[in-house]
Amino acid sequence: MPPDERRTSVNRRPHPLAPARGTRLLDTDLAGMLGALLIFVIGVWVRAGGASALAHGWTAAATSITEVSGLLASAAGLVGLVLVGRPRFVERHLGLDRMFVWHRILGELMAVLVGVHIAAALVEWSATGGFLAALQDLTGRQPYMALATVGALLIGVVTVSSLASVRRRMSYETWYFVHLAAYVGFAMSYGHQIVRGTLFGDDAVGRWAWGLLHLAVVGVIVMRRWGTTVRAVLRPLRIARIEPVSPDTVAVHLAGPGLGAIKASPGQFFFLRPLRARWWWQAHPFSLSAAPSSAGLRFSIKNRGDASGGLATLPLGTRVAVEGPYGTCTPETIADRKALFIVGGVGVAPVRSLLESLTAVNQPVVLFRASSERDLVHLDEVRALVEERGGTLHTLVGPSATLAIRDPFSASVLRRAVPDVADRIVVVCGPDRLVWAARNGLRGAGVDPSDVHYERSWW
Amino acid sequence: MPQPSSNRSSTAHRVHPVMGTVGSMHVYDDVAAELVEPALDEVVRELDRLEALFSTYRPDSEVSRINAGELALAAASEEVLDVFDACTWLEQVSAGAFDVRPDGPAGAVDPAGFVKGWATERAAAALTRHGLEHWYVSVGGDIVMHGEPAPGARWDVGIADPLHPGTLRATLHVEAGAVATSGTAERGLHLWDTRHGGTAHALASVTVAGPSLTWADAFATTVFVMGRSGLGWLERFEGYHAVAVCLDGELVCTSALAA
Amino acid sequence: MNDRKAPNNSMPTLARRLVPVLALGSAAGALVFALDRQGGGESLTLAAPGDTEATSVEAVDATASESTAANTSPGTAASAASTSVASTVASTVTTTVPAAPAQSSGTKCQLYNGPTEWHRFGPVQVQAGVTSSGKICSVKLIQEPGDRRSQSINDWAVPVLVEQSLADQTARVDVVSGATLTSVAYSASLQAIIDAATK
Numbered sequence: 001m002p003p004d005e006r007r008t009s010v011n012r013r014p015h016p017l018a019p020a021r022g023t024r025l026l027d028t029d030l031a032g033m034l035g036a037l038l039i040f041v042i043g044v045w046v047r048a049g050g051a052s053a054l055a056h057g058w059t060a061a062a063t064s065i066t067e068v069s070g071l072l073a074s075a076a077g078l079v080g081l082v083l084v085g086r087p088r089f090v091e092r093h094l095g096l097d098r099m100f101v102w103h104r105i106l107g108e109l110m111a112v113l114v115g116v117h118i119a120a121a122l123v124e125w126s127a128t129g130g131f132l133a134a135l136q137d138l139t140g141r142q143p144y145m146a147l148a149t150v151g152a153l154l155i156g157v158v159t160v161s162s163l164a165s166v167r168r169r170m171s172y173e174t175w176y177f178v179h180l181a182a183y184v185g186f187a188m189s190y191g192h193q194i195v196r197g198t199l200f201g202d203d204a205v206g207r208w209a210w211g212l213l214h215l216a217v218v219g220v221i222v223m224r225r226w227g228t229t230v231r232a233v234l235r236p237l238r239i240a241r242i243e244p245v246s247p248d249t250v251a252v253h254l255a256g257p258g259l260g261a262i263k264a265s266p267g268q269f270f271f272l273r274p275l276r277a278r279w280w281w282q283a284h285p286f287s288l289s290a291a292p293s294s295a296g297l298r299f300s301i302k303n304r305g306d307a308s309g310g311l312a313t314l315p316l317g318t319r320v321a322v323e324g325p326y327g328t329c330t331p332e333t334i335a336d337r338k339a340l341f342i343v344g345g346v347g348v349a350p351v352r353s354l355l356e357s358l359t360a361v362n363q364p365v366v367l368f369r370a371s372s373e374r375d376l377v378h379l380d381e382v383r384a385l386v387e388e389r390g391g392t393l394h395t396l397v398g399p400s401a402t403l404a405i406r407d408p409f410s411a412s413v414l415r416r417a418v419p420d421v422a423d424r425i426v427v428v429c430g431p432d433r434l435v436w437a438a439r440n441g442l443r444g445a446g447v448d449p450s451d452v453h454y455e456r457s458w459w
Numbered sequence: 460m461p462q463p464s465s466n467r468s469s470t471a472h473r474v475h476p477v478m479g480t481v482g483s484m485h486v487y488d489d490v491a492a493e494l495v496e497p498a499l500d501e502v503v504r505e506l507d508r509l510e511a512l513f514s515t516y517r518p519d520s521e522v523s524r525i526n527a528g529e530l531a532l533a534a535a536s537e538e539v540l541d542v543f544d545a546c547t548w549l550e551q552v553s554a555g556a557f558d559v560r561p562d563g564p565a566g567a568v569d570p571a572g573f574v575k576g577w578a579t580e581r582a583a584a585a586l587t588r589h590g591l592e593h594w595y596v597s598v599g600g601d602i603v604m605h606g607e608p609a610p611g612a613r614w615d616v617g618i619a620d621p622l623h624p625g626t627l628r629a630t631l632h633v634e635a636g637a638v639a640t641s642g643t644a645e646r647g648l649h650l651w652d653t654r655h656g657g658t659a660h661a662l663a664s665v666t667v668a669g670p671s672l673t674w675a676d677a678f679a680t681t682v683f684v685m686g687r688s689g690l691g692w693l694e695r696f697e698g699y700h701a702v703a704v705c706l707d708g709e710l711v712c713t714s715a716l717a718a
Numbered sequence: 719m720n721d722r723k724a725p726n727n728s729m730p731t732l733a734r735r736l737v738p739v740l741a742l743g744s745a746a747g748a749l750v751f752a753l754d755r756q757g758g759g760e761s762l763t764l765a766a767p768g769d770t771e772a773t774s775v776e777a778v779d780a781t782a783s784e785s786t787a788a789n790t791s792p793g794t795a796a797s798a799a800s801t802s803v804a805s806t807v808a809s810t811v812t813t814t815v816p817a818a819p820a821q822s823s824g825t826k827c828q829l830y831n832g833p834t835e836w837h838r839f840g841p842v843q844v845q846a847g848v849t850s851s852g853k854i855c856s857v858k859l860i861q862e863p864g865d866r867r868s869q870s871i872n873d874w875a876v877p878v879l880v881e882q883s884l885a886d887q888t889a890r891v892d893v894v895s896g897a898t899l900t901s902v903a904y905s906a907s908l909q910a911i912i913d914a915a916t917k
Contacts, residue, residue: 026730032739036746043750060623137707205752467892485893538814545815577815600896608892619896630891640895666895671816696818 014295019265019332020325023089030090034079037213041071044206062124066117073113074193077186078217080106085220086228086326095328097456104162107182111159114152144192151188158182172282172306190214229273229283232321235261236275239318240296246374248303249346250312251289254320255296262322264292266331266353267427270324272299274314282307283323287429289349289378291356297322298353300377302346329427329453331357337425340418341366342409342438344430345375351429352378355385364391365418369408369434371399409437411444422446428454463487463593467609471495477506478514478575480599486586487593487608498589502596505582512539513574515567526567542577546570549677556689557681576601576639576676583672601639603672621664621704628704637672641665641679642704662686662703669699687711 045051045068053064083103086096094102118138125134140146160166161178170178194207235258243251254272264270271283284307289300303309331354339362341351348368358364366386370376376395386393394417396408405413414421426447428438435454442452464470469485471492476482484502486495514520521539524530532543546559559573560566575598583596583603593606595614604614613632620628621642631638642664667679674696682689682701690713693701702712 026735026738028735029738029742032742035739036742039743039746040749043747044753047750047753063623133706203753205749209749541814545818548818580816581814595893597893597895600894602893602895604893614893615891617891617894619894621896627891627894631895638895642896664896673816674818 014293017259017292017294018263019330020092020263020268021088023092025089025093027093030093037075037079040209041075042068045071059124059127062120062127065120066124069113069117069120070193073110073117074189076106076110076113078213080110081186081217082220085217085225087220087224091326092328095455096326101456107159107162111155114155118152144195147188148192151185154181154185154188158185176282228323229321232273232323233275236319236321237297239314239316239320242312242314242316245300245377248374249300249377250303251298251300252311253296253298254322258322259294259296262292262297262325264288264297264325266291266357267329267333267350268325268327269350270297270299270322270326272311273321273323274311275319275321276314279307279310283321284308284311285326287327287350288325288353291353292325300346300349300352302377327455329354329455333453334358334362334425334427336361338362338420338423339364340421340424340426342369342426342428342430342434343367344369344434345371346377347430347434348378348382349429351427352382352385354427355382355389358389360390362389362391364389365424366391366393367417368393368395369430370395370397373397407437407441409434409441411441411446414441414445424451426452428452432457462489463607463609464489465609467612471499473499473503475503475506477503478510478578478598479516480575482506482579482596482598484583484586484596485594486591487606488591490591494589495591498586498591501585501589502582505585506578506598509538509574509578509581512536513542513570513578515569515571522568522570542570542573543568545577545673545677546573549573549681553681553685553692556684556692557677558684572641572680573673573677575599576637577673579603579676580637580672601637601672601676603637604633604635606635616668618666618702618704619664622706622708629702629710631666631668631702633668636668636670637675638666638668639672639676639679640667641676641683662689663706663708665689665701665703667693667699667701669696674699 045064048067050064050067053060055061080103083090083099083106086099091099121138122131122134125137138145139149158179158181161170161175167175194210237254237256237258239252240255241251241253243253245251266288269285269287271285273280273283286299286301286308288297290298301308301311303312327350329350334354339358341354341364343351343366348366351366355364355366364386366382368376368379368382376397379395383393396403407413418424421442422445424447426438426442428435428442430438439449439452439454443449464487467487469487470489472483472485474481474483482503484499486499488495511517511520513522515522515526517523518527521530521535525532525535525539532540535543543559546557549557550559557572559568559570579596579598579601580603583594583605586594586596587605591605593608595602595604597603600619602616604616608614613634616631616633616638617627618629618631618640620626622628642662662683665679665683667675667682669675669678678693678696678699678701682693682703685692687703687705690701690703690711693699694713700713700716702710702716704710
């Protein structure tokens with residue numbers, strides 16, 4: 001063979017990318033860190049007499065409640081911030097979807113605790129000067145309190161704007177920028193904690209510990225969350241190909257020299273950030289719909305009317321920053337177990353990529369639900385992959401209202417369709433209602449909940 | 460003259476609830492218990508007797524009966540008359556800040572702000588009559604001290620922080636004499652004095668030190684009602700010094716409370 | 719949770735699980751104990767003028783003994799120009815109430831701001847009031863960093879006011895003066911101080 005042909009033929013064969021780096025930390029290590037934070041926070045409060053002060057009358061109790069609610073609010077906020085810092089060692093255990101859900105829970109908890117903190121502080125300060133004087137002191141007369149008040153207001157605004165009912169009414173753009181104010185709010189309250197906080201005010205050890213803790217969290221956010229974005233922007237991939245898969249779904253292929261630095265496993269997802277005028281400031285998550293290889297990353301994107309639809313209209317060659325990978329559902333999760341995949345519509349994408357790594361040992365069964373034929377995306381690919389591995393593909397098409405059976409995911413139906421369902425490891429991917437119904441049915445069919453993997457919706 | 464014990468701890472003490480609070484007596488003389496107990500007994504008896512005379516919580520006390528109209532003031536016992544006289548004088552000299560009729564000119568007389576210190580001082584005198592030289596008697600935070608807690612030492616009197624129960628705000632080193640504190644707890648939750656109509660000048664507590672507990676207590680109550688300007692008012696009295704905790708935690712004192 | 723993600727794919731041992739948790743918990747606990755405790759308060763010395771000091775003892779004695787004098791109101795007894803309480807008592811007073819102290823003329827309290835001093839918790843500035851005779855009539859800390867319960871601020875401020883240092887800030891006192899509750903239930907915290915202080 002002539003030399004250049006040989007080189008080209010070797011180079012043309014794509015090889016799979018190396019899997020995402022794992023972490024050696026265990027979930028118990030994470031629990032230990034969380035426990036240590038709680039021990040420190042509660043310990044500081046108890047050490048200063050906070051617990052016994054609760055029994056010493058209203059003013060002392062109010063002081064004590066102010067202290068403990070402030071400490072716990074900060075702790076909740078810090079953990080919440082770490083979660084959205086997306087540290088790798090946490091993400092590999094929990095999965096980004098769960099981290100975002102917990103971020104929201106902790107954010108709401110923090111807002112409630114800040115409310116308790118403010119109320120208790122007003123009670124405490126009112127006792128020695130009246131309500132109006134207390135209000136004046138706490139909103140600005142005392143040093144650092146003006147900042148703290150503004151910070152609390154910002155946190156309040158961010159929390160309210162993130163409630164589902166409020167968020168629905170605003171554009172993603174508005175919501176996103178309002179949410180960034182949380183950083184500012186948090187930073188503004190730091191001063192009053194260190195200087196006015198009765199527990200850190202005089203205590204060098206305490207102040208250092210608190211400061212270092214905050215610095216560590218800032219470090220995680222800067223290095224991981226924003227560092228990842230910066231790195232992704234500096235080494236973007238380009239849109240190599242866009243293929244229509246169905247009338248409203250396209251497969252976008254991203255490739256480029258930046259691929260060499262990316263490690264990913266089938267089943268994971270990335271945040272895509274097209275580097276174009278209107279697009280650069282938002283990143284949206286999409287799952288790989290094929291195993292990542294040196295040929296590129298493939299994402300199957302359905303037009304839902306928001307940014308997802310616009311991606312299909314981007315010109316070829318557009319630079320796209322890819323941040324990730326995220327997601328804990330990878331071939332390692334399935335290992336050698338028999339596998340069942342329950343997917344709905346474009347939710348088949350991560351399963352389609354996972355299937356490539358499976359073998360006959362896994363005897364994969366795929367239950368593919370779609371409300372119409374055209375939503376059975378990548379049907380041929382999935383069928384081919386499943387048959388290669390000696391598995392079965394079932395489809396169920398049609399709007400839910402027209403089905404002969406009320407619940408296609410009920411335990412009895414599942415057992416009939418997949419007799420050995422209880423032995424299988426299950427991956428569920430699709431709209432929320434489908435995931436919920438499937439989980440219920442699986443539980444009823446005797447599947448161990450820890451064997452059911454699904455993505456929690458965090459939006 | 461008997462010496463106090465050298466390790467700065469009392470050799471005998473007694474605790475006795477009286478006047479709605481707690482009286483505690485500590486004797487530091489290095490003497491036998493047989494000498495101390497009778498003296499403490501007498502102090503307790505005297506406190507009880509004076510409480511029975513003045514307490515507005517007991518319907519059979521002379522003050523209650525005077526208030527109820529059952530007993531004419533002229534027919535009251537000498538001690539009651541003396542106390543009423545002293546209160547009247549204090550009311551004049553404080554321009555009404557010390558108010559012996561807090562419910563108005565036709566209302567009941569309540570000499571409580573004067574009686575606690577006065578009664579304690581009178582009862583504590585029993586200890587010197589029994590020959591004891593180094594002691595203190597504290598009734599509800601009003602303290603009269605005599606002698607030394609240890610040879611060559613001064614009394615360390617802690618001032619409770621009115622804003623943070625259970626902690627101390629300052630310490631007074633006193634040679635002997637009296638220390639009395641008046642504050643919001645005594646006057647209940649009424650932090651505002653109607654005369655000033657606001658909290659701008661209000662205090663959280665006032666501690667007065669001076670030769671006589673009777674006047675230290677009376678002045679503490681008066682200065683507390685007056686607010687910050689009371690410290691200036693107190694300057695006119697020789698030998699009496701005050702330190703006050705303001706509502707914002709600041710500490711202010713009269714002159715002479717210095718290095 | 720996916721512990722099967724461990725690179726070598728082996729299940730972690732019990733020791734591997736327990737040791738970090740215990741270590742982290744102990745470290746947090748140790749840090750809590752390393753924090754400073756809250757202590758007692760500022761110390762002021764009653765710098766009583768010489769003869770008043772000496773007479774305070776006598777005054778108590780004199781009150782105790784039955785004096786025989788005309789039953790005058792305390793005001794008139796106080797009008798005697800003498801500055802020592804003992805001599806006031808020595809003049810005829812029959813009342814059981816000790817003679818009220820003599821009144822001196824009022825003094826004006828002129829305020830001055832001291833220089834801003836830095837100590838480890840931030841800037842502190844003292845505003846002192848001084849009478850025409852040079853006595854300090856009021857002291858106030860302005861620019862006070864930290865909470866009003868901050869003991870170390872008082873620690874630092876004291877040397878400006880008081881000669882003696884506060885080496886033992888835990889304020890072991892002989893007795894405590896405070897405005898107690900006059901209801902039957904007295905302040906338990908205050909009693910605790912009393913008990914602790916008088917051991």
